[in-house]
Amino acid sequence: MRVLILGGTAEARALAAVLDPRPDVHVVSSLAGRVSNPRLPVGEVHEGGFGGPDGLAAWIHGNAIDALVDATHPFAARMSASAAEVARRTGVPLLVLRRPGWTEEPGDSWHRVASLNAAADLLPSLGRRVFLTTGRRSLPVFAALDGLWFLARSVDPPEPPIPGNVRILLARGPYTVEGERALIEDHRLDVLVTKDSGGSMTTAKLVAARELGLPVVMVDRPAPPGGVRLVTTPDAVVEWLGGLAADRRHDG
Known part of the structure; x- marks a missing residue:
């Protein structure tokens, strides 16, 4: 076969x-x-x-x-x-x-949205320093938001130009809870945006957000x-x- x-x-x-x-x-x-x-x-x-x-x-x-x-x-x-x-x-x-997909656990503060655009609309009401983990191609959806600063993590660099309110972090999972917690604290991040990708390689950011009390904007996956x-x-x-x-x- x-x-x-x-x-x-x-x-x-x-x-x-x-x-x-x-x-x-x-x-x-x-x-x-x-x-x-x-x-x-x-x-x-x-x-x-x-x-x-x-x-x-x-x-x-x-x-x-x-x-x-x-x-x-x-x-x-x-x-x-x-x-x-x-x-x-x-x-x-x-x-x-x-x-x-991932499941919300006690202590989580998730805000589920249907799209990246809906996530961008919601963000200003939740925080000002954003941990953005939705992939390099999503950056234009968020970078024009006035008054917000982004730490955007991706495997490969996004296409230039990179807006001044965005810092790019190139990394590939799996990640550790300790590392994600330190990243959030060092950059004074106050909200996480991610896609509901599921799996264990990138769940550490969700645990760290829970422990530190960060709200999470969770973009729902498309239906098959x-x-x-x-x-x-x-x-x-x-x-x-x-x-x-x-x-x-x-x-x-």
Whole structure:
């Protein structure tokens, strides 16, 4: 069975590590190239994207792909929509692998919003020195807010020019609670803005915000495409692939 993983996440790498040694599976992991020097999964890797749904459909056909796993970032809505469209068009089975979102705990002060623009609208009522962890492409949404200062953390630098009220911090998780607490205290930050990405690599900032009493503006993740099955663990993907293989043997 030839499996294409649309990846770039820790879950995608874990899935590739499980599947690659198996003699009955050939796995290809696709990375869109949004991050320089990404963490590479084991096995065959396709880098650089496909050029939209048409390109993805052509690549799947040309490479005789039997199953498609969308294990992209929870906020990669365009890629997920393309995967769903291509699955409908080609008939290749699709499964979405998404880690669960974060859950508010006692002591948290979260303000959930539906979009980055809604987060920007809310911010002036919550603080003046902002810890911004929503990615380098989100910076223009916030940088024009008068009277606010931002510490914006991202893996890669944003495109210049950088507004004067923004300091860029380049870093890659996982992070520690002690480190996040020190970062907040050293920069006198009084509000955190983040996306509900889920996972354990960046939860330390939420713990630190809770301990220090910071409000958190939490941008909700987009809903997955309609009509697709969603699972939360690589083991569930392996089980799904086993069912597909059994169906193929039965049909054969």
